[in-house]
Amino acid sequence: MEEWRDINGYEGLYQISSLGRIKRLAHHVTRARFGTYICKEKICQCTKQHDGYMMKYLSKNGKKSYHNVHRLVAEAFIPNPLNLPFVNHKNEKKHDNRVENLEWCTAKYNTNYGTCLERRAQAQRNRHGSIPVVQMDLEWNDVAEYPSIMEAYRSTGISARSICKCCMGKDKSAHGTRWRYKFR
Numbered sequence: 001m002e003e004w005r006d007i008n009g010y011e012g013l014y015q016i017s018s019l020g021r022i023k024r025l026a027h028h029v030t031r032a033r034f035g036t037y038i039c040k041e042k043i044c045q046c047t048k049q050h051d052g053y054m055m056k057y058l059s060k061n062g063k064k065s066y067h068n069v070h071r072l073v074a075e076a077f078i079p080n081p082l083n084l085p086f087v088n089h090k091n092e093k094k095h096d097n098r099v100e101n102l103e104w105c106t107a108k109y110n111t112n113y114g115t116c117l118e119r120r121a122q123a124q125r126n127r128h129g130s131i132p133v134v135q136m137d138l139e140w141n142d143v144a145e146y147p148s149i150m151e152a153y154r155s156t157g158i159s160a161r162s163i164c165k166c167c168m169g170k171d172k173s174a175h176g177t178r179w180r181y182k183f184r
Helices: 069-077 107-112 116-124 149-156 160-167
Strands: 004-006 014-017 022-024 027-031 035-039 054-060 063-068 086-089 102-105 133-136 142-146 178-181
Touching: 004 069, 014 069, 054 069, 063 069, 069 086, 069 102, 086 107, 133 149, 142 149, 149 160, 160 178
Parallel strands: none
Antiparallel strands: 004 014, 014 022, 027 035, 054 063, 086 102, 133 142, 133 178
16 A cells, blocks of 8 residues: 655655655645646656666655655655665565565665675676787787686776777777677
């Protein structure tokens, strides 16, 4: 059953639900240009940010401020007696802001939760997966072969981004060497 509670600092204006929905309450608004009018009650649309979290701009006294929906749900429904600073999504779905999916936690717990370490390792691979790369001198002679761009970076100190740009043909060389993907 969906439960609604006032959003802290926006009492009488907005409420958050236990399912992560935001509702603007009916209230009087006075604007110099339009005079006084009544805003009707309505469920608000939230925006998905580039990092996957849902957010909403809330307005009070003509000023808008940005809020993450998961934090609003946690602040309204989940006790935080230890004053923990972060909110974790238990199922790792950033858009799932139901109360039962959220918990207060520390930065370290939040960073290492669930499949985070596996996802971080995956992100270290280049966008093609682990494709071997070949390092060459400026005369196109093979110098060395590496199992991935990240291994080439670790061995040579040449940035993975520079190596990747060479392999994709965007740059001719990186720090005095040429690079190409080794296709099987």
